[in-house]
Amino acid sequence: MSAPATLAMVNLDSGDPRQLTEFYAKALGWKIAMLEDDYGMLTSDTGTSIGFGRVDNYTRPEWPDPESNKRYHLDLSVDDLRAAEKEMVALGAEVAKWQPNAERWTVMLDPQGQPFCIVPKQS
Numbered sequence: 001m002s003a004p005a006t007l008a009m010v011n012l013d014s015g016d017p018r019q020l021t022e023f024y025a026k027a028l029g030w031k032i033a034m035l036e037d038d039y040g041m042l043t044s045d046t047g048t049s050i051g052f053g054r055v056d057n058y059t060r061p062e063w064p065d066p067e068s069n070k071r072y073h074l075d076l077s078v079d080d081l082r083a084a085e086k087e088m089v090a091l092g093a094e095v096a097k098w099q100p101n102a103e104r105w106t107v108m109l110d111p112q113g114q115p116f117c118i119v120p121k122q123s
Helices: 017-028 081-091
Strands: 008-014 030-037 039-044 049-054 074-080 108-110 115-120
Touching: 008 017, 017 030, 017 039, 017 049, 017 081, 074 081, 081 108, 081 115
Parallel strands: 008 049, 074 115
Antiparallel strands: 030 039, 039 049, 108 115
């Protein structure tokens, strides 16, 4: 059976689209396709795209508070977990204080506080 749709791209809410577009462009090595104050978009070599749109009155979520206003969660695969942690911190992320499974992945917070995980690539 054929699906009626395919995913064109993912758009994520942001308090500062420019900041997140630049952060994730460096973190993923993707190209910036659009960069404005209210919207930014990244594209990969495989055609996948992520957009970041401004949301007025954006507030930073609290991790791991389930009542907080978390808007998304990305998992990024990496070759070396500990080396990637250091690289992400250098780009402006922080290692979250609460780590539910630190031996298998690391929960990071992007520059606007949204959690994302870095996970070892599967061989």
